[in-house]
Amino acid sequence: MAYHKLPWKRNFQKVPAHIEAGLAEIDGELVVIAATKRIARADIERGIYAHVGLRAADGAITTAGPVLPPADYGKWSERNAFGWDRKRTDWPKVTKTYVFETPNFGDAATYGTHMHVWEREVYQHQVFEPQGMMVESEVLQDNGGDDVAIKFTLTPFLERGQPEFELMLLWSLNVLQENTGTIGVFKADATRDDYVSTIMLDWQIFPPGTVDEVIERLTQRPANPSNAPDFDEHVRDRVQLFAQLNPTAYIRGQGGFGSYFGAQFADDLVVFENLKYGNAVYVLYQDWDTITQRSRYELLRDQDADFDRIIHSDDWKERLAKLLNRKLRERGLGRQGRGLFSR
Template sequence: MANKYRAVPWKRNLKTIPEHILAQIAAFKSDVFFVGVTKTFSPDEIDSKPLKQLQIPKEEGRSHETIPPANMGKFSDRNRNGWEVVRDDLPKTTKTYFWETPNFGDASRYGTHTHYRVREVYQREFHEPRLYSILAHTLKVNTAGACVALLRVKQELSRSTPGFESDLLLMLNLLQENCGAIGVVSSDTPIADYIKTITLDWEVFPPGDAAEVVERLTRGGTYRADVRSKIDERVRLFSKLKPSAFLKGSGGFGSYIGAKFADDLVVFENVQYGNALYVLYDDWEDISKRSRLELLKGTDAKFDRLPHRSGWDEAFEKLLRSEKKKRGLK
């Protein structure tokens, strides 16, 4: 079986955080730091695979930012696409599966009917894509054209954040997979400014005309045409189900839009990433206080994730109508 990852001339992954990295972090005066390393690259290395995808500038003082492709390794894949963990250490939970079957074998003439099946399954913990980028900044170019470059994962980390070591290991592996070296760099960022980059600032808008809602959700931001089109589609989909409010969550990791139908029935999607819609059943008060990374770190007993496969929007409508009915909502 062919390896799904690109060949690299260096060790691809780290199983644990090296002790010298932890010692460096402990010695930093600031709680906030970057995963980054300074390394010299020859012109041939810069122009050849696997380093070519980082587009390291050949001029001093220039920078280039890249989200590494998923085929650079397991952690590059997780960074791009997210990952699931089967929690076989937790009690099983019941999950309802439903699907459509044609009536009399011909859906076009006789329609369809819905089947339901309840099963006990292990809870799953879904980790949303981080979408961390690697910033390549060329510090010096010698007479032979070799570049001394600082490569760092652009998102900062704080050692005072609970469980920060798991994200540190992911970032170290992201750097290792893409350049074959690791390190950490202290940051002068105040902890208050760092916190702003990982939390979501939620705004709540009343329902209204779809065009007005889209204008409110996109106000103050710059969105590509395809992202704005996606926002318009979601607003029209949510509007069909009569939400009590529309939601906009923005932070250092991108933007979210969504809708609130009850305090314990909220739907949203990351429009910058956008490969799945989430239906959360936690209290809205709790949701509003979560950081972006905490928002979906849990089990599917608390939320449903609907990947954008064929028919997802119809499945979403049926799910929402069912959940609204349980809550006595029209």
């Protein structure tokens, strides 16, 4: 079957690490395969999500009930719709007997036939009937702007004790991924706020102070499992760096995409970094609190966000300092730094 072309990664070969981490935090037996995604209104209007019942009409976003994903959106969706005959090369072979009739002396009409029996070792097959997993869309937030927050839920729920749980988990995740471009796991009694929190950052803003004072304020919150293992070390390094440029405030954000840390230098000038990934810093300008609600993948993809991205190469701190000093001068704030990296 020729599969539909997708604007996102099609599927996964194994359960992603962040899903395993999420499962470890769920105590109950029932697991919900679901995710919340911030989607451009224009993408909905173009029909990119119409196959899962998500449409735009007269400026409003509408959803259908649970929808069976089309079979041509990927191999896991195809298996979901038509079933799956899985050859188990990891199981021991079994003996299979083949019986067929052959002519005597090559002439069945004259000499008749005889039965021939042939035995051979073959792999076993595991047959799965069509699973009928369905995707249900729900609008969580729509303020009339350029994008909306949509929750995608896959039914039925998974039960940890069910046969082949790991395989069914991977299958379910891939059905959701193929059809929506996002995945996640939640407990069965997750609330609406639980889903919204995965795309909304909880920002805390701290006043400047000594390096030790700032670090104490920023690290006093309970650790999140998605934080970088050397979170405190990262924070100290960044505070020492930012302190040389006299920020007006430090910011800490916690949300579904990991832990963020940064500094504010003006109302429209903020530097922040996702400490879970830590391969670049972002210098944001207008509407920074809105832009930071996007994942790093959305930031890299979107062209409308006003920001600069500085990859952590050997001289990234020097390049960041030069950029910040230039942006401060443009805002009439002069050179606020104390000769950062000056020779």
